[in-house]
Amino acid sequence: MASFDDLVKRRGEIAAGRAPNRATLVLGDGTCGRASGSSEVRAALSEAISSLDTEKRLAFRTTGCHGFCQIEPNVQVLPDETLYVHVKPENAQSIVEAALSGKVLKNLTFKDGQKKSCAKITDVPFYKRQMRLLSGLNVYVDPLRIEDYIAIDGYQALAKALFTMTPDFVVEEVIKANLRGRGGGGFPAGWKWDSVRKAEGEPKYVVCNADEGDPGAYMDRSLLEGNPHLVIEGMLIGAFAIGSHEGYVYVRNEYPLAVQNLIVALDQAREHGLLGKNILGSGFDFDIRINRGGGAFVCGESSALMQSIEGRPGEPIPKYVHMSERGLYDKPTNLNNVETWANVPFIVNRGADWYRTIGTEGSKGTKIFSLVGNINNTGQVEVPMGISLREIVEGIGGGIPNRRKFKAVQTGGPSGGCLPADCLDVPVDFDQLTKLGSMMGSGGMIVMDEDSCMVDVARYFTNFLTEESCGKCVPCREGVMQLRDILNDITQGRGREGDVELMEDLSKFVIDCSLCGLGQSAPNPLLTTIRYFRDEYVAHIHDKKCPARRCTALISLRIDVENCTGCALCKKQCPTVAIAGEKKKTHVIDPEKCIRCGACYEVCKFDAVIKE
Amino acid sequence: MELETAKIDGFIARYGLHQGALIQVLQDIQGEFNYLPREALEYVSEKLGTPLAVTYNVATFYNVFSLKPKGQNHICVCMGTACHVRGAQSILDKFKRELKIDVGETTDDLKYSLDKVACVGACALGPIVVENETYHAHMKLDKVGKLLKRGGRK
Numbered sequence: 001m002a003s004f005d006d007l008v009k010r011r012g013e014i015a016a017g018r019a020p021n022r023a024t025l026v027l028g029d030g031t032c033g034r035a036s037g038s039s040e041v042r043a044a045l046s047e048a049i050s051s052l053d054t055e056k057r058l059a060f061r062t063t064g065c066h067g068f069c070q071i072e073p074n075v076q077v078l079p080d081e082t083l084y085v086h087v088k089p090e091n092a093q094s095i096v097e098a099a100l101s102g103k104v105l106k107n108l109t110f111k112d113g114q115k116k117s118c119a120k121i122t123d124v125p126f127y128k129r130q131m132r133l134l135s136g137l138n139v140y141v142d143p144l145r146i147e148d149y150i151a152i153d154g155y156q157a158l159a160k161a162l163f164t165m166t167p168d169f170v171v172e173e174v175i176k177a178n179l180r181g182r183g184g185g186g187f188p189a190g191w192k193w194d195s196v197r198k199a200e201g202e203p204k205y206v207v208c209n210a211d212e213g214d215p216g217a218y219m220d221r222s223l224l225e226g227n228p229h230l231v232i233e234g235m236l237i238g239a240f241a242i243g244s245h246e247g248y249v250y251v252r253n254e255y256p257l258a259v260q261n262l263i264v265a266l267d268q269a270r271e272h273g274l275l276g277k278n279i280l281g282s283g284f285d286f287d288i289r290i291n292r293g294g295g296a297f298v299c300g301e302s303s304a305l306m307q308s309i310e311g312r313p314g315e316p317i318p319k320y321v322h323m324s325e326r327g328l329y330d331k332p333t334n335l336n337n338v339e340t341w342a343n344v345p346f347i348v349n350r351g352a353d354w355y356r357t358i359g360t361e362g363s364k365g366t367k368i369f370s371l372v373g374n375i376n377n378t379g380q381v382e383v384p385m386g387i388s389l390r391e392i393v394e395g396i397g398g399g400i401p402n403r404r405k406f407k408a409v410q411t412g413g414p415s416g417g418c419l420p421a422d423c424l425d426v427p428v429d430f431d432q433l434t435k436l437g438s439m440m441g442s443g444g445m446i447v448m449d450e451d452s453c454m455v456d457v458a459r460y461f462t463n464f465l466t467e468e469s470c471g472k473c474v475p476c477r478e479g480v481m482q483l484r485d486i487l488n489d490i491t492q493g494r495g496r497e498g499d500v501e502l503m504e505d506l507s508k509f510v511i512d513c514s515l516c517g518l519g520q521s522a523p524n525p526l527l528t529t530i531r532y533f534r535d536e537y538v539a540h541i542h543d544k545k546c547p548a549r550r551c552t553a554l555i556s557l558r559i560d561v562e563n564c565t566g567c568a569l570c571k572k573q574c575p576t577v578a579i580a581g582e583k584k585k586t587h588v589i590d591p592e593k594c595i596r597c598g599a600c601y602e603v604c605k606f607d608a609v610i611k612e
Numbered sequence: 613m614e615l616e617t618a619k620i621d622g623f624i625a626r627y628g629l630h631q632g633a634l635i636q637v638l639q640d641i642q643g644e645f646n647y648l649p650r651e652a653l654e655y656v657s658e659k660l661g662t663p664l665a666v667t668y669n670v671a672t673f674y675n676v677f678s679l680k681p682k683g684q685n686h687i688c689v690c691m692g693t694a695c696h697v698r699g700a701q702s703i704l705d706k707f708k709r710e711l712k713i714d715v716g717e718t719t720d721d722l723k724y725s726l727d728k729v730a731c732v733g734a735c736a737l738g739p740i741v742v743e744n745e746t747y748h749a750h751m752k753l754d755k756v757g758k759l760l761k762r763g764g765r766k
Contacts (some may be wrong), residue, residue, distance in 0.1 A: 031732075035734050069734070070736050215691065217731070217733075253639065254732050295675035296674055309632060310631060311631035311633065312669075373697045379736050446697060573753065575709050597753075599706070602699075
């Protein structure tokens with residue numbers, strides 16, 4: 001395509017090639033879909049459709065994640081928006097037949113908390129309260145077909161920017177929209193663009209941070225995997241505004257499907273004249289390369305990421321000079337996160353004034369969260385900024401499973417914190433979460449029930465950060481490790497009076513003296529659990545008890561005489577042969593041999609194994 | 613083992629002769645040979661003009677690289693937060709007990725390697741175990757034995 005008109009023409013051709021009144025089956029076939037068996041469903045559906053007469057053939061599209069990961073494999077029938085959940089290959093034939101006759105298969109629909117059947121996606125509580133601005137497009141796009149993206153007005157924003165806006169105007173719009181960095185920091189993207197644009201030095205680089213290292217977060221994977229062109233378009237617009245001709249996507253190696261889809265998307269964009277020289281005949285040149293990360297969490301930090309692109313170990317460097325002036329290869333560099341880039345086409349297309357109508361005073365637009373952990377409806381959630389945590393956890397997430405009680409929600413990954421039930425009514429935006437001692441982070445939201453031990457959670461994150469610290473600066477390398485060791489002692493029953501105060505002191509030093517964001521925020525999970533769950537620390541240290549019965553050194557397991565039926569299932573599972581008993585008679589655990597792995601507790605169907 | 617230099621040349625050609633290509637080339641070598649042979653590191657250093665010390669520094673900094681051959685079946689237990697709160701640690705412990713190796717090690721018969729990964733991004737389906745390229749969702753302790761049995765263990 002060599003002009004604006006070509007793009008419009010191409011869109012018309014794609015629309016004309018589609019049968020208007022024919023239903024489309026859409027299968028979620030991202031990483032989580034495949035982990036649930038969508039590949040087999042894909043094969044079965046293709047076969048069922050290809051056996052139909054040509055004029056009756058339904059359209060079939062495999063796409064990235066639809067968000068509600070827990071009900072996968074799932075199939076949507078468009079335009080009715082009928083949703084089928086937990087689809088198996090043997091359902092393929094009946095789904096195709098139902099779609100042809102306009103019927104709904106009740107047995108495959110989602111059942112809500114009251115066992116009511118939700119035939120349409122708009123009836124499902126998980127989707128009802130969301131605003132799926134970015135992630136909602138996944139359903140319409142096969143990531144391997146650029147035509148699908150063009151058909152939904154893809155690259156329209158790019159054309160609008162190239163042919164009707166000046167670079168300064170684009171920057172102004174993004175500033176006005178107050179788009180803040182979705183990777184965690186929340187720094188206004190427009191200001192960053194402006195300083196890179198004004199910085200001296202050529203070439204200027206544009207980088208997309210897809211090194212989503214936060215454990216428990218996968219929004220960027222889902223966007224890049226399901227709709228790579230949206231991210232590419234955002235980068236193109238940014239590059240045009242900044243005056244850059246070279247871009248990089250730094251993506252995690254742990255996301256093989258995202259890498260694969262991005263490679264195909266970049267190739268197709270080049271073939272269509274949307275990347276490379278003289279884009280759409282505008283005279284603007286830009287191309288993007290992919291760099292795969294090496295599995296280092298610290299590479300999400302801007303300077304470490306750039307070190308890694310340059311082929312060095314990902315160790316952060318002191319930022320006396322901003323990356324926007326001297327970043328990659330010492331040149332002005334603009335780094336934004338995947339989700340930030342994906343917001344850009346919306347701002348350009350619909351204008352900053354429209355964008356500002358979504359969200360709170362200080363935080364505009366939507367935010368994608370991965371709502372996971374001990375929650376009924378797990379998946380990827382997109383909501384307008386300012387919605388309350390309660391609305392997300394109870395409304396969208398449907399509360400806690402197995403009649404357990406809510407204990408905490410962890411936001412912001414290893415740099416964030418754990419918030420208790422008292423904080424549930426706080427509106428979620430950048431500033432509010434920071435006030436509570438946590439942070440927005442990239443959007444992981446891990447819900448924990450009463451069986452989660454907060455000391456163990458702090459130990460988990462501190463241990464993670466000890467392993468991921470690059471080791472360059474002493475406060476982070478040694479300080480975080482000491483915190484980890486103290487937490488290990490506490491969870492293993494060796495906690496001492498004064499440990500909590502010692503950790504608070506040490507945390508202050510780590511925060512103040514570390515070189516980069518990893519160390520500066522490393523004590524956050526620990527400090528928030530102390531702030532909100534101090535009694536659990538006291539129980540571990542003083543009473544040598546784990547109230548959640550999670551820390552194996554502080555619990556014991558026994559079998560309840562009343563409930564045990566003597567089925568011997570636990571005996572079979574026990575790795576240390578610590579369980580004895582004859583069939584159909586009460587079993588006993590030998591506390592000397594027991595390693596408290598919990599295998600018996602997990603398999604017992606009669607609640608006879610008791611943790612104390 | 614004879615070093616397959618032609619393959620490595622092919623990888624280098626994809627990214628060009630500069631240090632920025634180093635990590636990408638090593639990724640491809642790791643993908644092809646399942647580890648980074650010493651000879652390959654020397655060869656790449658010479659070709660890209662990066663000192664061997666730098667190449668070695670990179671090869672040992674990033675988790676994705678291994679200087680020892682990995683087993684036929686590569687078991688990766690996801691230790692992300694969502695998997696953690698659903699019991700990933702006990703799944704990892706069970707693999708350690710069953711395979712009698714620690715994280716980062718390979719069984720003597722080169723059949724299994726055990727690793728943990730920070731997060732594979734399939735958090736809704738945790739605990740997750742990735743066996744080579746297959747994702748096993750909703751892992752349970754008793755599924756560990758079955759998974760190893762299918763792979764010819766026990």
